[in-house]
Amino acid sequence: MSDKSKTPVTPAIRMLQEAGVAYTEHPYDYVEKGGTARCAMMLGVDEHSVVKTLVMEDDDDRPLIVIMHGDRAVSTKNLARQLGVKHIGPCTPETAERHTGYRVGGTSPFGTRKPVPVYLERTILDLDRIYINGGHRGFILGMLPAEVVRVLNPTLVDVATEPSKG
Numbered sequence: 001m002s003d004k005s006k007t008p009v010t011p012a013i014r015m016l017q018e019a020g021v022a023y024t025e026h027p028y029d030y031v032e033k034g035g036t037a038r039c040a041m042m043l044g045v046d047e048h049s050v051v052k053t054l055v056m057e058d059d060d061d062r063p064l065i066v067i068m069h070g071d072r073a074v075s076t077k078n079l080a081r082q083l084g085v086k087h088i089g090p091c092t093p094e095t096a097e098r099h100t101g102y103r104v105g106g107t108s109p110f111g112t113r114k115p116v117p118v119y120l121e122r123t124i125l126d127l128d129r130i131y132i133n134g135g136h137r138g139f140i141l142g143m144l145p146a147e148v149v150r151v152l153n154p155t156l157v158d159v160a161t162e163p164s165k166g
Contacts, residue, residue: 010135011101011111019151023143026131030105030138036070039140043131047071050131050140051124053107055096055116059087063099065109065118067132067148072121072160079119079159106137109152120154 016023028042040047050070057063058080066074080088090096093104101113109118109132124130125145132148134141148154 008134008136008139010108010139011113012108012133012135012141013111015111016141016147016151019147021143021147021151023134023141023147025134026140026142028138028140032105039131040070043140045131049127049129051121053109053133055091055099055107056088057091057095058083058085060085063091063095063114063116064088065100065112065116066157066159067109067118067120067124067154069121069124069160071163073163074121075159075161078161079157082157082159083119102133102135103137106133106135106139108133108135109148109154111135118152118154119157119159120148120152121160122156122158123160125149125156 026043031038036047036050036052040050047070051067052070054066068074076088096104099114100107127145129142130145131140131142
């Protein structure tokens, strides 16, 4: 599963080990604002399979996590409609850290500080393997998408859009 001598001990790693999840570790040189494109380039994988963990809030400031393809954006309008709320938007980095216990750029949906509902873009399940943050900047884990479903029991949503350019 993993070599403990090089594994950052994060709440995500502890949760995955307790759940018996098989994963591979992929450390890379983190660059501020490098995003999933840089991560995909460093790992030599398609950015579509590098998934991002986005911390958002609804109109009552209730936190939620959306797991989305790295090369796609979240239609917050469609997400709000699917969740039956008026508005959903991203949290500030400080608020996201308070909800999850992770620094932005190292946010994992596993082992969050507080229980936070998780929404997974349905098309992620079509991938053979995904690359997801392990709870530390520059530390990505490779795993089967089914493991995310097994461990987090997310709600599946259809909210992916092409990101706007510029």
